[in-house]
Every structure is written in C-alpha cells, then in structure tokens.
Amino acid sequence: MNNLVVAKFGGTSLADASQIKKAASIIKADVSRKYVVASAPGKRFSDDIKITDMLYKCHKKFLSGEDFNDVLEKISERYGKIIEELGIDFDIKSEIETIKQNLTSSEKFQTPDYLASRGEYLNSKIIAKFLGWTFADASEMIFFNENGTLNEEKTFYVTGEKLKALDCAVIPGFYGVMPDGSIKTFSRGGSDVTGSIVARSVKADLYENWTDVSGMLSADPRIVKNPSVINFITYTELRELSYMGASVLHEDAVFPVRKAGIPINIRNTNSPDDKGTLISASLPKDIKRSAVTGIAGRKGFCSIRVEKSMMNGETGFGAKLLYIFAKNDVPFEHCPTGIDTISVIVNSALFDSKREEILREIKNSLEPDFITIEKNLAAIAVVGEGMVNSKGMAAKIFTSLANAGINIRMIDQGSDELNIIVGIDEADYEAAINALYSDMIK
Ligand code: ASP
Numbered sequence: 001m002n003n004l005v006v007a008k009f010g011g012t013s014l015a016d017a018s019q020i021k022k023a024a025s026i027i028k029a030d031v032s033r034k035y036v037v038a039s040a041p042g043k044r045f046s047d048d049i050k051i052t053d054m055l056y057k058c059h060k061k062f063l064s065g066e067d068f069n070d071v072l073e074k075i076s077e078r079y080g081k082i083i084e085e086l087g088i089d090f091d092i093k094s095e096i097e098t099i100k101q102n103l104t105s106s107e108k109f110q111t112p113d114y115l116a117s118r119g120e121y122l123n124s125k126i127i128a129k130f131l132g133w134t135f136a137d138a139s140e141m142i143f144f145n146e147n148g149t150l151n152e153e154k155t156f157y158v159t160g161e162k163l164k165a166l167d168c169a170v171i172p173g174f175y176g177v178m179p180d181g182s183i184k185t186f187s188r189g190g191s192d193v194t195g196s197i198v199a200r201s202v203k204a205d206l207y208e209n210w211t212d213v214s215g216m217l218s219a220d221p222r223i224v225k226n227p228s229v230i231n232f233i234t235y236t237e238l239r240e241l242s243y244m245g246a247s248v249l250h251e252d253a254v255f256p257v258r259k260a261g262i263p264i265n266i267r268n269t270n271s272p273d274d275k276g277t278l279i280s281a282s283l284p285k286d287i288k289r290s291a292v293t294g295i296a297g298r299k300g301f302c303s304i305r306v307e308k309s310m311m312n313g314e315t316g317f318g319a320k321l322l323y324i325f326a327k328n329d330v331p332f333e334h335c336p337t338g339i340d341t342i343s344v345i346v347n348s349a350l351f352d353s354k355r356e357e358i359l360r361e362i363k364n365s366l367e368p369d370f371i372t373i374e375k376n377l378a379a380i381a382v383v384g385e386g387m388v389n390s391k392g393m394a395a396k397i398f399t400s401l402a403n404a405g406i407n408i409r410m411i412d413q414g415s416d417e418l419n420i421i422v423g424i425d426e427a428d429y430e431a432a433i434n435a436l437y438s439d440m441i442k
Helices: 017-028 052-065 069-086 092-105 112-131 151-163 191-201 234-241 251-260 317-327 348-366 394-405 426-440
Strands: 005-009 031-038 168-173 176-179 183-184 206-211 232-234 264-268 277-280 292-308 331-335 341-347 369-383 410-413 418-427
Touching: 005 017, 005 191, 005 251, 017 031, 017 069, 017 112, 017 176, 031 191, 052 112, 052 168, 069 092, 069 112, 092 348, 112 168, 112 176, 112 183, 112 348, 168 292, 176 331, 191 206, 191 232, 191 369, 232 410, 234 277, 251 264, 277 317, 292 348, 292 426, 317 341, 317 348, 341 348, 348 369, 369 426, 394 426, 418 426
Parallel strands: 005 031, 005 206, 031 168, 206 264, 232 277
Antiparallel strands: 176 183, 264 277, 292 341, 292 369, 331 341, 369 418, 410 418
C-alpha cells in the first residue's frame, strides 16, 4: 500500500479532453495520488503538433519580427476545445492575452523558455480546475542556480513545505525559476524531471510516470516484433539500457528519486490495468526473472586500433592515448586492450571532425607500429543483474550471434558484470538484436 504517490502525466496522456478525463479517473481512483505533475498537450495523432512546439514556433516568429498572433490563436483554440469538452469555466482568452502582453512588454519574458513553459502552465491550471484541486506553480518551487543547474536544497525544501500545506495539487512540469525571476525550462521531455523532484520533495512512497506505453520494453520494438515488457528493473540496469539507446524516461529524472530510494512506476494511461515497469534500487525478493533484463544498442561507432610491440612494458601508454582523445573533446565509449594493442571505440561523427589532429598526435607522441581504423561499428549491450551469477552467459551470447552468422568485432564486459557489450558491423545490427532477443530473453 502506497500512502503518498506523485503522478506525472505526459503529453499524449493529456493531449485532449478525452485523455484528460482518462487521467482524471486514474487520479481519483486512488486517494494516495495527491500530487499531479502535468505536461503540455502532446500529439493527438502522428502528424499533430505538440503545444510546446507551437510555442517555440511562436517565439521564433516573435524574434524575427513576424506576426505571431496566428500561432497564439491556434493554441488558444486547442485549449478552448479542451475547456469546452471538459465543461469547465476557464478564461483562456485572457490567459493568452497576458502571455502576449508579457511577451511584448518585458525582456524577462522574451525568452523561448518563458513561452515554452506556458504549455504546461495552462494545461495544469485547466486540469486543476477540472479536478477541483489547487494549482501550485513550479516557478515558486523549482529553483535554478545562476549557472543553470538545479538548486536542489532550496527546491526540495520549498517544494516540500508548499505542497505539505496543500491537500492535493497540480504542478506544471518542465520549468522552474532563475535567481533573477525569469523562467527556465529543463531540456525537452523535462516534465519527467519535475515529477521526480516533486516526489523527492514530498518524500513520496512512489513516483508514477503515466505515458502511452505499458512500460519499458526488453528490446527496440522497431526491430523486434512485440518484445516483452520489463516488469521490474533496477536503476542501474535502466541507466545501462538508456545509455545504449532504450528510452522511456528523461535521463535526469532518475537521480532525485534514486537518491531517496523512491521507486518509479511507468504506467500506461490508455491501459491503466497494466502494471507497467517498476524501477527501484533492488528487485523484490520473491521475483523470478531471467538473467537478462534487456537488450539495447547503437550504431555509429568506429574503432581506432593502436599497435606497438612491447607496448605493455611502456608505462602510461594507455593514459597518453586516451588523453589525446580527451584533449580533442572526443569521449571514448569502450577501450578493449590486448598485449600489444589498444582499441579506442568512439562515436564516428565526433571522431571524424577531429580525425587529422588525433591521428597526428598519436603518431607523434606514441610512435605506434600501426594504426587501424574500423568504421561502421554498432554496439549492443545485453544487460541484466542476474548475469553476475549465471554461468555461460558469454557463451550463450557468442553462440547466438555465431548461429545467426554474425561476426563479433569487439567484446567488452562491464566490470560490474551487469552487461556484456559486443561490437559488430552496422549491417548486422538488426539481425543481431533479433537473434539475441530470441535466444536470451524470449
Ligand atoms: N512539453 C515539454 C516537451 O514537449 C516537456 C514534457 O512534455 O515533458 O518537451
């Protein structure tokens, strides 16, 4: 039983009146859901435009001196329809007028962040009205430092105190306030971060993140047909899979709740009976899961293989090599070593822009026998807490890829033994994901 739940609803969950009604019945179905964080209305169908994107467009027009009234009018109409269908009394025209006046009156409001934030601001006010709850503005609770980082201490304290004084509240996601009083947004998708901050501040028992999928999938559905949903996942596994390209939450949304040990539950607004994915520090004791939790990967890597005989006797060779990449602002992703070889695996696009400098420096300062560059590599991570204690995981992965006729060009096992990463040709990427999914998860 959860006593206090923070529920965040994403853009598709609040895209129109019928979605807002679904969200409202979810909220009202459990009295523990006392604080709701709302996104701006998202897409209703695939070619639709998100309110946030319309607001950015409006700002662009404003900056270039074009007439932006047509965009504001469309935004007003979209909210107007929502208000009408919800049957509430809400003066959207005067709200839009205020935004327009702000935009034309003071520099403080002439930023893209101010305008973009109005999407969640208006939606949260409307939803609060529909629920009969209090609207609690993020600009009075979420504080940024001068350098744009979150002022955690002040934010957690003020948000906690303010919300404690309210029975139930709707909080707009995506933005907070700078020390000079101007509005600043998180990066795109940032309402997830607001939800996590609110959950941490009120010391919630659970942070629910309501979206349009029934949880995180164990493989990319664009590659694997109907991959299974991951019911339980640890924060660490999530981090590894997200890093390799699986996305379900804004990356910065994990840290506030993780520090406080608050689990996150990804749920589907369109299918509220599904249990979704529960993300927590450790797995529930009685849970039986397969050793592998998920598979994710990315294309677009290349490998720079440096060979020099007797390299292993040369102290600092690896450090010097990696420093050359660091100095050129090219982060390394993996670094498998042999006796007389080191390979540095990097993002191809980043490497290509610095290729000449990096190769020249390697030649000059390390005097290698050979440098070989292999392009068009993809990396695939097989991730799972259970892999540490399972024998033969590597053998299974290699057999699976061999049976699919795929050549492995790099192998890297994370030192936490939570993942095994293989490098393959980009052309084999889809086949490899499918083979690994059917042999390791299905
Ligand atoms: N509305 C913002 C966006 O579209 C933030 C969010 O929905 O999380 O990125």
